[in-house]
Amino acid sequence: MLMLGNLFKESGVTERLSDTAQNALCNIVTIFLGVTVGATAMGENFLKPQTLYIIGLGLIAFAFSTFGGLLIGRIMCALTKGKINPLIGSAGVSAVPMAARVSNQEGQKADPGNFLLMHAMGPNVAGVIGSAVAAGTLLALFG
Numbered sequence: 001m002l003m004l005g006n007l008f009k010e011s012g013v014t015e016r017l018s019d020t021a022q023n024a025l026c027n028i029v030t031i032f033l034g035v036t037v038g039a040t041a042m043g044e045n046f047l048k049p050q051t052l053y054i055i056g057l058g059l060i061a062f063a064f065s066t067f068g069g070l071l072i073g074r075i076m077c078a079l080t081k082g083k084i085n086p087l088i089g090s091a092g093v094s095a096v097p098m099a100a101r102v103s104n105q106e107g108q109k110a111d112p113g114n115f116l117l118m119h120a121m122g123p124n125v126a127g128v129i130g131s132a133v134a135a136g137t138l139l140a141l142f143g
Helices: 002-011 015-022 024-040 049-079 098-110 117-142
Strands: none
Touching: 002 015, 015 024, 098 117
16 A cells, blocks of 8 residues: 555556545545544543653654664765665655655756655665564563
């Protein structure tokens, strides 16, 4: 399912489906998810200072992940004498598939001959797997 949206977008044949999947369908799913989570959340459990700490830690982790990915991408680019595009590193953030798409779009702005999407999906999915492993480890240690 993750690649279905990319298939719609990149094929160029299913423009209406691609537009619906990117906009209306995404918004509908987000609303349903928000309503479902909101209906099952208890206010006294959610409205605590700890919630703000968790959100803050998430933002810091996101920033470090993006910065670290770009830094490693630049190092890999330097070591391979320019064979690896450093934008690939920014796709390591586990925001599938948007981080890979942003890397691809930024690469094509600089050079229209860049096609980074499939190369960026590798670190993108690896970021998801790494997040799951880290979450499982934390749950095992502190759960």
